[in-house]
Amino acid sequence: MKKLSVRRRHPLAxxxxxxxxxxxxxxxxxxxxxxxxxxxxxSSAQSLAIDEGKKLYQVGCASxxxxxxxxxSDGPSLVGVGAAAVDFQVGTxxxxxxxxGAQAPKKxxxxxxxxxxxxxxxxxxxGPGPAQPNKSDYDPAGGDAARGGDLFRTNCAQCHNFIxxxxxxxxxxxxxxxxxxxxxxxxxxxxxxxxxxxxxxxxLLKQKDKxxxxxxxxxxxxxxxxxxxxxxxxxxxxxxxxxxxxxxxxVLLIGVACWVAAHTAKARxx
Amino acid sequence: MATATDSRRPASKxxxxxDWADGRLGIYGLAKANMRKIFPDxxxxxxxxICLYSFIIIILTGVYLTLFFKPSMAELVYDGxxxxxxxxxxTEAYASTLDISFDVRGGLLVRQIHHWAALIxxxxxxxHMMRVFFTGAFRKPREIxxxxxxxxxxxxCIAGFTGYSLPDDLLSGTGVRFMQGAIMGMPLVGTYxxxxxxxxxxxxxxxxxxxxxxxxxxxxxxxLGLLVAHLILxxxxxxxxxxxxxxxxxxxxxxxxxxxxxxxxxGFFFLVFGVITVIAGAVTINPIWVLGPYRPDQVSTGAQPxxxxxxxxxxxxxxxxWEWVIPTGHTINFGVFIPLMVVGVIPIAIALYPFFESWLTxxxxxxxxxxxxxxxxxxTAFGVAWLSWVFMCMIGGGNDLWATHLHxxxxxxxxxxxxGFFVVPxxxxxxxxxxxxxxxxxxxxxxxxxxxxxxxxxLPHGEFIEVHEPxxxxxxxxxxxxxxxxxxxxxxxxxxxxxxxxxGVVERVRTKLSKNYFGDAGQIPKPTAEEYREVTSGHxxx
Numbered sequence: 001m002k003k004l005s006v007r008r009r010h011p012l013a014x015x016x017x018x019x020x021x022x023x024x025x026x027x028x029x030x031x032x033x034x035x036x037x038x039x040x041x042x043s044s045a046q047s048l049a050i051d052e053g054k055k056l057y058q059v060g061c062a063s064x065x066x067x068x069x070x071x072x073s074d075g076p077s078l079v080g081v082g083a084a085a086v087d088f089q090v091g092t093x094x095x096x097x098x099x100x101g102a103q104a105p106k107k108x109x110x111x112x113x114x115x116x117x118x119x120x121x122x123x124x125x126x127g128p129g130p131a132q133p134n135k136s137d138y139d140p141a142g143g144d145a146a147r148g149g150d151l152f153r154t155n156c157a158q159c160h161n162f163i164x165x166x167x168x169x170x171x172x173x174x175x176x177x178x179x180x181x182x183x184x185x186x187x188x189x190x191x192x193x194x195x196x197x198x199x200x201x202x203x204l205l206k207q208k209d210k211x212x213x214x215x216x217x218x219x220x221x222x223x224x225x226x227x228x229x230x231x232x233x234x235x236x237x238x239x240x241x242x243x244x245x246x247x248x249x250x251v252l253l254i255g256v257a258c259w260v261a262a263h264t265a266k267a268r269x270x
Numbered sequence: 271m272a273t274a275t276d277s278r279r280p281a282s283k284x285x286x287x288x289d290w291a292d293g294r295l296g297i298y299g300l301a302k303a304n305m306r307k308i309f310p311d312x313x314x315x316x317x318x319x320i321c322l323y324s325f326i327i328i329i330l331t332g333v334y335l336t337l338f339f340k341p342s343m344a345e346l347v348y349d350g351x352x353x354x355x356x357x358x359x360x361t362e363a364y365a366s367t368l369d370i371s372f373d374v375r376g377g378l379l380v381r382q383i384h385h386w387a388a389l390i391x392x393x394x395x396x397x398h399m400m401r402v403f404f405t406g407a408f409r410k411p412r413e414i415x416x417x418x419x420x421x422x423x424x425x426x427c428i429a430g431f432t433g434y435s436l437p438d439d440l441l442s443g444t445g446v447r448f449m450q451g452a453i454m455g456m457p458l459v460g461t462y463x464x465x466x467x468x469x470x471x472x473x474x475x476x477x478x479x480x481x482x483x484x485x486x487x488x489x490x491x492x493x494l495g496l497l498v499a500h501l502i503l504x505x506x507x508x509x510x511x512x513x514x515x516x517x518x519x520x521x522x523x524x525x526x527x528x529x530x531x532x533x534x535x536x537g538f539f540f541l542v543f544g545v546i547t548v549i550a551g552a553v554t555i556n557p558i559w560v561l562g563p564y565r566p567d568q569v570s571t572g573a574q575p576x577x578x579x580x581x582x583x584x585x586x587x588x589x590x591x592w593e594w595v596i597p598t599g600h601t602i603n604f605g606v607f608i609p610l611m612v613v614g615v616i617p618i619a620i621a622l623y624p625f626f627e628s629w630l631t632x633x634x635x636x637x638x639x640x641x642x643x644x645x646x647x648x649x650t651a652f653g654v655a656w657l658s659w660v661f662m663c664m665i666g667g668g669n670d671l672w673a674t675h676l677h678x679x680x681x682x683x684x685x686x687x688x689x690g691f692f693v694v695p696x697x698x699x700x701x702x703x704x705x706x707x708x709x710x711x712x713x714x715x716x717x718x719x720x721x722x723x724x725x726x727x728x729l730p731h732g733e734f735i736e737v738h739e740p741x742x743x744x745x746x747x748x749x750x751x752x753x754x755x756x757x758x759x760x761x762x763x764x765x766x767x768x769x770x771x772x773x774g775v776v777e778r779v780r781t782k783l784s785k786n787y788f789g790d791a792g793q794i795p796k797p798t799a800e801e802y803r804e805v806t807s808g809h810x811x812x
Binding site: 154227238257260 | 378393572575
């Protein structure tokens, strides 16, 4: 102890302490950060994706959204829309836009999922926004369909109809049929509010709420939806039912009437 | 009759039963008078039967449904066999409809038969009514029966609307809300009436039980009475028939009620039941289980009433949403009030037409021969124009589905309907009248020159002519059997003393309308025997 107290005023003491501190920090860092190499790789993969995404962006998107995603008179700014918005818009074929109109319709997808992810990475790098959700967020198997139905009727049915068969909005805009939309895309749509749809962020509909809504749609408007009453006539309600009653029901019955009228008793010739 | 029993041989068992019944019910006289009642054969005369049979089917299935339905607005939390509604708050009415659909044996099938039969019932009534209209079968002595039929149609719509509302699902609840809005739209009395009907603020606890009474008791009771009266009058008046050889205004040519029509009608009943049941078994109607229970804070797009109320929906949708706040602070909602005032005009226009026509023709005779629609062009044109009027409203009622399925703008459709409501019926009227006149000309041509045979003949001097085959005598009779009215004469402007004769506005209008109906522009004169002889005598060919 004495030696230490004698030499603590030594001119080189500060240097020694500094060296020891550096060595300790370095040692600790070397010990506790074994993932160093992987981190660096991922980060370079990320920047690679951003680079690739940027190239795709310059070719496919920049003419409307601007070279830096800042937007133009032909398309909105993409700063802050997030990866989820890109994954939805490009992943459902809505982007790249076919033609200007009331609303971008769903159409065949132009990019592979890898390219979409690269585009998403680039757009996400422009500003913070909703990321792509994890499977556990949107998996319909984990949702409560009954609760989701109630939420759907409160928040979504005004535009999308009782079971998400779609509906009309003003001036040619529309809320699309949700049959056949993947759960992931539904989740992303709620998070990002594409086209004319409002945004439903976490403060409005929590992750669980969204998952429940997806579970409801999976129950009533998907390939596995049961139709206990028979063929569902598109789920459009009284208009298609009335049309069916006239065109099939009444026409059949009038046909039967003609048949009965044509088969009459013949007077017996004697 | 008792005296018919011959004392020389013992009466058989059947005779004894018949005798017993006759002594108490007077069946023999009734049967004797009606068993051999003659009915003419034509498919369009069976449209009324479709109505009758679907009505019977509705009553039968409806009775079954009342056994399980609970017309109550008491709330509960559903815990039943339909998973996607578990844990949801709902009324007993909705929950019991879910039970009928999923737990009651045959419940869903019966519910669907009931609902499909209702849609078809009202559609069949509409077609039946149009048949009567276009063939002029509403003329004397059948005006009262026409009104009975019309009332049945109106009551059918009321029964349908109240029945559609009973399950208290989100779709029908929106309709009930619509109705409340319409009632509240009436100035002064609206709010009071709404409070009275709903037993307080919307939705209240009373509307479903009240609709239940109206739906299962009041309206069907009146309908049943009217239906019996309607049928008695059909028997009393005898059925109309189309013109043809041997058929006159004083006879009915056809088959007797027993056994021919009893067999046909009985078989037809089962055919109607069968067709409706097949439809109900294969095609969903009103899947209330996915619609959810009614809650005033929820609403869905695509919320329409059943088809027969579609025209009222259309009038509301096409009407601009004007409203005034008058200085007293009250709101007058023209967006609802005006459609509500006009809504009665459309059905009343067709209901009163028979009285208008009899006033116009001044004809007091009975008519038992049905008109061919082409032979009364103005009436036919009025009927088709009326249908187009209703159809415009129907398009308006489904404007959202037209928009999504034809990729149109809902605003453009609404504007199309707003303009079409006024413009389309006159255009349709004009076109229909032209078509009728064209068909009359063709009939005239056929009678005078025969049917085109398709054989081209070259005459010795080189002219080509087409050989026309003369019609059969019967066919010519059928084509010329109709009677043509002459237009009313205006009468002299001055009377025999040279004094200016007063001619009322009504009389002038009537004269003018009569000219429109029966003047040169309103009908093609049917060929006369002289014309026919002149044409067929040889020298007047073509």
